[in-house]
Amino acid sequence: MVENMTALGHIAACQKEVSDSVIHILNEGRMCLTIGGDHSCGIGTIDGHVKVKGNIALLWVDAHADLNTNATSSTGNIHGMPVALLAKELSDYWPYLPGMDWQQPRLSIRNIAYIGLRDIDSYERLVIDKFSITAFGMEDVERYGIIEVTNMALRRIDPNNNLPLHVSFDIDSLDALEAPSTGTPVRGGLTLREGIQIMEESYRTQRLSAVDLVEVNPRLGSPSDVRITLEAAKHIIRAASGYSRRGHSPENVCDLPQQTFPSVSTSAHNSK
Numbered sequence: 001m002v003e004n005m006t007a008l009g010h011i012a013a014c015q016k017e018v019s020d021s022v023i024h025i026l027n028e029g030r031m032c033l034t035i036g037g038d039h040s041c042g043i044g045t046i047d048g049h050v051k052v053k054g055n056i057a058l059l060w061v062d063a064h065a066d067l068n069t070n071a072t073s074s075t076g077n078i079h080g081m082p083v084a085l086l087a088k089e090l091s092d093y094w095p096y097l098p099g100m101d102w103q104q105p106r107l108s109i110r111n112i113a114y115i116g117l118r119d120i121d122s123y124e125r126l127v128i129d130k131f132s133i134t135a136f137g138m139e140d141v142e143r144y145g146i147i148e149v150t151n152m153a154l155r156r157i158d159p160n161n162n163l164p165l166h167v168s169f170d171i172d173s174l175d176a177l178e179a180p181s182t183g184t185p186v187r188g189g190l191t192l193r194e195g196i197q198i199m200e201e202s203y204r205t206q207r208l209s210a211v212d213l214v215e216v217n218p219r220l221g222s223p224s225d226v227r228i229t230l231e232a233a234k235h236i237i238r239a240a241s242g243y244s245r246r247g248h249s250p251e252n253v254c255d256l257p258q259q260t261f262p263s264v265s266t267s268a269h270n271s272k
């Protein structure tokens with residue numbers, strides 16, 4: 001048994017299936033949307049994405065860095081560890097993990113960027129600094145604005161603009177007032193509009209090939225909390241699918257339906 005990793009056996013088996021499903025969908029040339037579940041889902045989705053596309057760029061949109069190992073985590077929750085499991089540079093910091101042989105850390109830290117951070121554990125801070133991980137916290141969003149932050153992040157993780165893009169979106173990146181039904185809410189977060197803008201910018205790259213929307217938990221909070229959180233999640237997913245807030249004209253149509261005025265002989269007015 002591995003110390004300080006709750007439900008490792010269950011998560012390992014489940015994430016193997018998630019990875020296989022992502023591989024199947026991407027191999028059919030489709031974009032892959034995964035709805036969590038907690039953020040341990042990212043272990044499977046990103047593993048599958050990397051297995052199909054090789055090198056990818058990853059935007060991790062989250063209040064938390066999810067960068068603990070079992071040796072640094074204060075909770076033992078695996079949803080606080082996925083990025084550390086995925087990063088090549090951190091592979092030596094893990095013990096052997098039974099059931100996880102299918103997953104090799106294949107992603108370079110150079111291709112990972114965070115947006116929305118505001119609740120970072122001390123060892124996570126150490127890792128971010130030690131490996132110079134691209135990390136935009138809420139203070140950067142305030143300083144530069146979300147569109148600039150998103151584009152700076154994209155340029156850092158994909159300087160040549162040619163990598164397939166994965167956005168792993170934790171609903172707790174949004175302010176707790178915008179998305180209350182989640183396990184580890186943190187105030188002072190992104191507005192829903194900023195979350196939508198991250199997705200719109202990501203979609204605009206034309207290389208967005210996989211999206212995770214995780215940590216929505218309808219068992220938490222009041223019915224109104226649940227409704228607000230689900231609505232927020234739907235807006236994020238719509239933006240990731242190319243929905244534009246400017247609206248969309250109907251396809252292959254360039255005019256409104258023409259309507260003809262009834263001719264005089266058939267009109268009710270003249271028929272008596």
Ligand SMILES: NC(=[NH2+])NCCC[C@H](N)C(=O)O
Nearest residue numbers: 039064068075077079080184
């Ligand atoms: N996916 C999440 N909600 N992660 C929260 C992680 C919280 C804390 N840093 C931990 O490691 O347990």
